[in-house]
Amino acid sequence: MIEGLVRTEYKYGFVTDVEADAAPPGLNEGIIQFISAKKQEPDWLLEWRLKAYRHWTTMKEPHWPHLKYPAVDFQDMVYYSAPRRKTDGPKSLEEVDPKLLETYEKLGIPLRERERLAGVAVDAVFDSVSVATTFKDTLAAKGVIFCSFSEAVREHPDLVRKYLGMVVPYTDNFYAALNSAVFSDGSFCFIPKGVRCPMELSTYFRINAANTGQFERTLIVAEEGAHVSYLEGCTAPMRDENQLHAAVVELIALDQAEIKYSTVQNWYPGDAEGRGGIYNFVTKRGLCRGKQSKISWTQVETGSAITWKYPSVILQGEDSVGEFYSVALTNNRQQADTGTKMVHIGKNTRSTIISKGISAGKGQNSYRGLVKIQKSATNARNFSQCDSLLIGNKCGAHTFPYIEVKNTTASVEHEATTSKIGEDQIFYCNSRGISTQDAVNMIVNGFCKEVFKELPMEFAVEAQKLLGVSLEGSVG
Amino acid sequence: MDFSMNGTERMDTKTNILEIRNLHAGVEGKQILKGVDLTLRAGEVHAIMGPNGSGKSTLSQILAGRDGYEVTEGQVLYLGKDLLEMDPEERAREGVFLAFQYPVEIPGVNTTYFLKAAANEVRKHAGQPELDAMEFLALVKEKMKILHLPEDFLKRSVNDGFSGGEKKRNEIFQMAVLEPRLAVLDETDSGLDIDALKVVAAGVNKLRRPENAQLVITHYQRLLNYIVPDFVHVLSEGRIARSGGKELALELEARGYEWVTGTELQPA
Ligand SMILES: Nc1ncnc2c1ncn2[C@@H]1O[C@H](COP(=O)(O)OP(=O)(O)O)[C@@H](O)[C@H]1O
Ligand SMILES: [Mg+2]
Numbered sequence: 231m232i233e234g235l236v237r238t239e240y241k242y243g244f245v246t247d248v249e250a251d252a253a254p255p256g257l258n259e260g261i262i263q264f265i266s267a268k269k270q271e272p273d274w275l276l277e278w279r280l281k282a283y284r285h286w287t288t289m290k291e292p293h294w295p296h297l298k299y300p301a302v303d304f305q306d307m308v309y310y311s312a313p314r315r316k317t318d319g320p321k322s323l324e325e326v327d328p329k330l331l332e333t334y335e336k337l338g339i340p341l342r343e344r345e346r347l348a349g350v351a352v353d354a355v356f357d358s359v360s361v362a363t364t365f366k367d368t369l370a371a372k373g374v375i376f377c378s379f380s381e382a383v384r385e386h387p388d389l390v391r392k393y394l395g396m397v398v399p400y401t402d403n404f405y406a407a408l409n410s411a412v413f414s415d416g417s418f419c420f421i422p423k424g425v426r427c428p429m430e431l432s433t434y435f436r437i438n439a440a441n442t443g444q445f446e447r448t449l450i451v452a453e454e455g456a457h458v459s460y461l462e463g464c465t466a467p468m469r470d471e472n473q474l475h476a477a478v479v480e481l482i483a484l485d486q487a488e489i490k491y492s493t494v495q496n497w498y499p500g501d502a503e504g505r506g507g508i509y510n511f512v513t514k515r516g517l518c519r520g521k522q523s524k525i526s527w528t529q530v531e532t533g534s535a536i537t538w539k540y541p542s543v544i545l546q547g548e549d550s551v552g553e554f555y556s557v558a559l560t561n562n563r564q565q566a567d568t569g570t571k572m573v574h575i576g577k578n579t580r581s582t583i584i585s586k587g588i589s590a591g592k593g594q595n596s597y598r599g600l601v602k603i604q605k606s607a608t609n610a611r612n613f614s615q616c617d618s619l620l621i622g623n624k625c626g627a628h629t630f631p632y633i634e635v636k637n638t639t640a641s642v643e644h645e646a647t648t649s650k651i652g653e654d655q656i657f658y659c660n661s662r663g664i665s666t667q668d669a670v671n672m673i674v675n676g677f678c679k680e681v682f683k684e685l686p687m688e689f690a691v692e693a694q695k696l697l698g699v700s701l702e703g704s705v706g
Numbered sequence: 707m708d709f710s711m712n713g714t715e716r717m718d719t720k721t722n723i724l725e726i727r728n729l730h731a732g733v734e735g736k737q738i739l740k741g742v743d744l745t746l747r748a749g750e751v752h753a754i755m756g757p758n759g760s761g762k763s764t765l766s767q768i769l770a771g772r773d774g775y776e777v778t779e780g781q782v783l784y785l786g787k788d789l790l791e792m793d794p795e796e797r798a799r800e801g802v803f804l805a806f807q808y809p810v811e812i813p814g815v816n817t818t819y820f821l822k823a824a825a826n827e828v829r830k831h832a833g834q835p836e837l838d839a840m841e842f843l844a845l846v847k848e849k850m851k852i853l854h855l856p857e858d859f860l861k862r863s864v865n866d867g868f869s870g871g872e873k874k875r876n877e878i879f880q881m882a883v884l885e886p887r888l889a890v891l892d893e894t895d896s897g898l899d900i901d902a903l904k905v906v907a908a909g910v911n912k913l914r915r916p917e918n919a920q921l922v923i924t925h926y927q928r929l930l931n932y933i934v935p936d937f938v939h940v941l942s943e944g945r946i947a948r949s950g951g952k953e954l955a956l957e958l959e960a961r962g963y964e965w966v967t968g969t970e971l972q973p974a
Binding site for chain 2: 653
């Protein structure tokens with residue numbers, strides 16, 4: 231195996247110590263060969279990556295979002311770095327930034343979990359290992375496949391090959407092309423015909439997920455009549471040296487299948503002055519391929535310095551349903567340009583968009599949404615509600631709704647509101663014994679209620695706490 | 707200054723709940739209160755009357771701790787402690803309650819949730835265990851009856867889309883739940899029809915206790931038929947221009963505010 235690697239590297243013209251866990255900075259075909267070889271991928275996948283790379287070199291970074299940031303030097307980044315080893319991370323919680331620990335504590339994250347999140351090397355005897363094992367057995371009994379992307383490529387190559395890029399082709403956009411060329415790992419999930427997944431699937435339980443790199447790729451396929459609820463992300467801030475996070479998520483729902491995808495995203499947002507933080511450029515798209523299928527995105531976005539993300543649904547099957555529920559919070563100097571696209575192709579397709587943007591500090595929050603009713607989409611219906619909440623005078627909220635209707639039987643409704651947390655509201659709460667921070671949390675949670683109720687119970691609780699922590703110090 | 711000259715004897719053994727001494731205060735450089743003196747003892751209900759713009763709400767906001775008002779002179783003691791030193795939330799937890807002249811709408815925040823948070827802040831502060839949802843609901847249902855509030859009231863957002871009268875009733879309802887030691891009611895009667903006024907007044911009267919004090923601010927005498935005060939004060943041009951017993955309100959009603967406006971501070 232090692233010999234194979236050496237040879238591969240040699241062949242593509244640059245020398246890397248076999249022991250090395252990271253590729254040199256920069257991106258070229260050699261690096262892609264290196265990544266694919268490290269992962270012992272089949273030729274077809276390497277070919278696919280290379281095609282994506284070649285396409286990427288012809289593309290330009292998009293500048294249409296309402297975002298400001300210095301240019302990213304794509305040749306200065308490292309595209310492959312093996313998962314951190316025991317020796318890389320802090321040895322114990324004592325070595326971890328106390329501020330980070332304080333946040334974990336406020337979030338009520340169990341001690342063990344805090345260690346994992348902070349990247350503390352934890353021995354093999356760790357609760358979630360055994361949990362993950364039992365978990366896998368239960369799923370296997372139902373025929374559900376849930377594993378890392380790399381494992382899926384090895385164990386279920388036909389499935390991966392059939393569905394990879396079906397919803398987000400590598401030509402889709404700049405970041406999707408980049409991801410397709412260099413993706414390191416991610417999750418694969420397959421629910422066979424007629425199976426209702428017996429539990430909520432979460433990256434929390436998939437051990438490899440913790441160290442998944444900056445270009446992860448997720449693929450979820452629900453066959454006819456299958457149901458699955460997938461939870462993504464951890465609710466704690468991750469300190470991460472990586473600046474760019476460009477993931478791709480593809481969902482495919484066949485006839486009468488249902489996929490519910492919930493995200494609580496809290497990547498490191500940078501400090502109050504806007505130093506550091508993650509650039510989160512993510513392509514998420516679902517395809518309601520079958521009749522009466524349903525895809526529902528719920529996201530709570532509180533992290534990242536910059537968020538560029540539009541979880542979308544292509545409503546191809548007749549009577550299919552697409553939903554998007556979103557809370558996006560920007561504080562300090564965070565910027566978010568997020569929203570959704572609902573593309574109606576099939577007859578009687580329906581979509582609902584509920585977007586709640588919260589801006590505090592000097593945060594800039596933009597909703598960008600497209601509702602597209604194609605000619606074939608007779609009796610398509612959409613309802614969109616975009617609400618913005620401002621905290622303070624230095625932040626901003628923007629709404630960019632795009633509506634394209636090519637079938638006259640369609641009905642499209644758009645509502646938008648902007649409100650501000652007033653000093654009089656805060657004082658009213660204060661005068662009843664409620665602190666300013668609690669008052670803000672109360673108002674913000676009230677504002678987000680419609681979205682939170684879409685989240686699985688524990689996730690909703692965590693999301694609420696997270697908003698509270700993220701808004702700390704934003705008022706008064 | 708002593709308000710007991712009108713023949714109403716006060717017992718010196720009673721605790722001073724609120725003592726306002728020579729209070730001067732303003733906003734945005736404008737002087738509004740120019741030396742207010744007022745003492746409320748346990749068990750007493752005082753009314754403050756005065757024309758529009760005389761500074762009644764300014765006084766109530768200062769007592770509740772609203773930002774933006776500048777106290778330039780004088781002192782306010784609550785149960786012997788410096789009230790002006792405390793944060794607004796601390797005052798509330800210590801038992802000071804203001805029924806707002808203009809209650810604030812908080813869309814999205816459920817009334818029950820809001821009140822439960824408030825009640826539990828007070829309890830925590832007093833070292834009492836917090837109430838859980840069931841216990842709180844039982845307490846609240848009881849208080850709702852006093853104010854003839856509809857069932858769905860609890861499910862609505864705080865004051866959101868409430869009629870003027872509903873907002874005022876909600877203020878007294880909150881007061882009933884929080885059971886403050888000192889309640890300041892700022893024009894709770896304005897915007898109420900006579901039936902609502904009676905309900906609200908009955909609510910306030912139910913909360914009258916030997917250990918509490920109430921400061922009822924009103925523009926009209928009408929309310930004082932239902933909430934009968936021990937003392938009446940007239941606020942005019944930033945000062946208590948006249949003080950007396952409950953009959954002073956009737957006299958004011960008959961003679962109009964001009965009677966006291968502009969006149970020197972003098973005992974009746
Ligand atoms: N925030 C403020 N800024 C400027 N002027 C104010 C403010 N609040 C009150 N005032 C002024 O102070 C005076 C007293 O107002 P207020 O206390 O509301 O009187 P009342 O409640 O007796 O009608 C009025 O002239 C009013 O215009
Ligand atoms: Mg007033």
